[in-house]
Amino acid sequence: MQxxxxxxxxxxxxxxxxxxxxxxxxxxxxIEALECGCxxxxxxxxxxxxxxxxxxxxxxxxxxxxxxxxxxGVARHRFCRHCGIKPFYVPRSHPDxxxxxxxxxxxGSVAALSIVPFDDENRDAATAAVAHLTKT
Numbered sequence: 139m140q141x142x143x144x145x146x147x148x149x150x151x152x153x154x155x156x157x158x159x160x161x162x163x164x165x166x167x168x169i170e171a172l173e174c175g176c177x178x179x180x181x182x183x184x185x186x187x188x189x190x191x192x193x194x195x196x197x198x199x200x201x202x203x204x205x206x207x208x209x210x211g212v213a214r215h216r217f218c219r220h221c222g223i224k225p226f227y228v229p230r231s232h233p234d235x236x237x238x239x240x241x242x243x244x245x246g247s248v249a250a251l252s253i254v255p256f257d258d259e260n261r262d263a264a265t266a267a268v269a270h271l272t273k274t
Contacts, residue, residue, distance in 0.1 A: 152243040154218035154225050159199030163189055163238050167249035171240045174256040185240035194236040
């Protein structure tokens, strides 16, 4: 059996804790996720998978989503108004993309997960170091 191409995309499904918000995202089976050290990501344990918006589909729960913005107001942090989980959001770094929380993907589709630290205190250098993970 041949190993899947690292660039081949599969459809992952996921959502919030109460399952009102459900989505699909096309991404590799082996995921490299960013772990950002900023205050909101650190406090929520968010693992980032940034994809072009065309590779993300909200299946249900649009009316169940709340939104939180802070600092520059560019990032649109979406969360389920019922259970409080943030399964995805529109990131400041890629406002035309979607940032999926890898921890909110359903079990079974992720073949491998590697976590890459992202130092938000040194955002420019960190962004350059992980540019291959955030190309949209």
